[in-house]
Amino acid sequence: MSAGLVLLAVVAIATVGFFVGRKRSLAMVGGDVRQLHSLPSYYGQTVFLAAAVPALLVSFAWLLLQPLYVESQVSGMIDPAKLAETTSLDLVMADVRRISDGLDVAVVAGALTEPQIDALDAGATNVRAVLAEVGVAVASDIPQNVLAAAKEYRAITATLRVAMSVVVLALSVAGFLFALMRIRPEFRARNVSEAAVKALLILSSTVAILTTVGIIASLLFETAHFFRLYPAKDFFFNLTWNPQFTGGSDLGIAPLLWGTLYVSFVALIFAVPIGLLVAVYLSEYASKRVRSIVKPAVEILAGIPTIVYGLFALITVGPLLRDYFAQPLGLGTSSSSVMTAGLVMGIMLIPFVSSLSDDVINAVPQAMRDGSYGLGATRSETVKQVILPAALPGIVGAVLLAASRAIGETMIVVMGAGAAAKLSMNPFEAMTTITVKIVSQLTGDTEFASPETLVAFALGLSLFVVTLGLNVLALYIVRKYREQYE
Structure with missing residues (x-):
């Protein structure tokens, strides 16, 4: 299941949780809202938050860390000693990602099947031609180790994608059930909902601040790298x-x-x-x-x-x-x-x-x-x-x-x-x-x-x-x- 579908499923579970939580709070008091600490909608919001927020945070963190983990596992398959003088490991890994994505597109388009991908051999099969048919261009001939790394990259990514789907959906359902069990007439649902809104406001402010810090930090680090290669005195005082x-x-x-x-x-x-x-x-x-x-x-x-x-x-x-x-x-x-x-x-x-x-x-x-x-x-x-x-x-x-x-x-x-x-x-x-x-x-x-x-x-x-x-x-x-x- 793709990340987009997982997120839609989480939102759907949380939406259902809102209506179920609201209905459950009313059922506990026989429809008499005066016996509830908070309005029924607040009880629904607590279920929505419990089902959505932890699952979404885990999914976002997973999506951020997954590429780093996969590249750390696959980069070991590329021997730096065999790289050309004009080629860096980053460029080779970019080709690996592009080929991996192209293989996925080829499967969806019907140009390749899974057994055919497993049997692909750069020396015997024109992989570039197959990828070109589905709109993926590779600039040069594909070495065997790069093709093997691309297939491994694709396999690990697919496994982690399935694992993410299971973990995120399970976490969403667990949050849904946990929030339903907490619903009681005396439960302070409004306090929970308002605390979540406050946390959202703080998070929004933090994102703006961290974005500024990130921009400045990236400029500082790369500028420091530049001044290690070129004298700062010449940069600021040279008139040419x-x-x-x-x-x-x-x-x-x-x-x-x-x-x-x-x-x-x-x-x-x-x-x-x-x-x-x-x-x-x-x-x-x-x-x-x-x-x-x-x-x-x-x-x-x-x-x-x-x-x-x-x-x-x-x-x-x-x-x-x-x-x-x-x-x-x-x-x-x-x-x-x-x-x-x-x-x-x-x-x-x-x-x-x-x-x-x-x-x-x-x-x-x-x-x-x-x-x-x-x-x-x-x-x-x-x-x-x-x-x-x-x-x-x-x-x-x-x-x-x-x-x-x-x-x-x-x-x-x-x-x-x-x-x-x-x-x-x-x-x-x-x-x-x-x-x-x-x-x-x-x-x-x-x-x-x-x-x-x-x-x-x-x-x-x-x-x-x-x-x-x-x-x-x-x-x-x-x-x-x-x-x-x-």
Whole structure:
């Protein structure tokens, strides 16, 4: 039985347990709910939880640990001494998993039977042809030991799958029966149910925290591996970015960091004033009819895919800036430039600034407006001297969100700014950003353990530190002015 069917069976048992538990609690008091400590639905929920939660936890843990156990058992069948110089054990194990999955697909499709799989011999049978018939491609000829490892991998996996089905279903039924036996009129079912909800909330919070910790830890470990292969001093202070996968690479972050900050700065210079003015107009000057039309129209910009913005930059904005500004001023001849990517990215960021700022401005108490008007201030004076200072913490948050979005953007930069890593003040020259190079270094047929690939993690960690610095700065500004105006 597959893992999906096992989980569905557990949910079905737990659902049945809910109705049975509810009915049993009512039957014990002859239908008089007043004699029960909790509502009948709480008794049903206790049965549901007992039947579902332990079984699901065991199944998830099993699914996480099973591949590790199977690979530890099968990897011993691959002799490292017989591996080619360009082949690692991880690549061979990937082929083993792919062949094992292909054999399963072949059985389901009817291309192979179990006796035929047992009799497969890489030297006498064209296994690649059989797997190709069911859509599983293997890049090279399959050695006999790899085929044997794949068959063993498949056999162990099938055995463990059956064992998991038996254990999980038995645990679910046992929880079902145990919870039914606990049902009594005086049983505090509501307390159990509320404790389970509280545990779920804590688990959700923990998952979010652990995800962040896991991301940071993965970046730190791989970055440390990179710095063991490439000097950290050269990475941070070298002014050249020239990865050469054959050796002699220059992997300085300075040109990429400069391009990232330059493009983001141009985007924010364009987006923040326009977005803030839009927010002020919509919240303080526009009528309800105009607001109902303009605000959704502006927010549509946030729903446009970034690839569309990239095409707009490549086809329209880039040639326009080149023909009417860069070439006449003698600043460049390329349509790919910092200005192209920055302007288009700024258009994309306008709704991030305007929508959030509009909500923050509307949250300013009406009493502050009325007090300003009562002292004789005009509407514009009220906006400048009362509303904007009071809403400044939220506006800073909106700008920070826009800045983070700009720093992490990739597609617009690829199509609008180019891929040239250079240090230049000319906004009409092609440049690139950290995110673009992270993608380029992790794609292609390159060895993962090489410095040219691991540098992507160092770039990611550096980008994380920059973003964290922006968050700390924004938090300082928010706290300073919040104390002043609240």
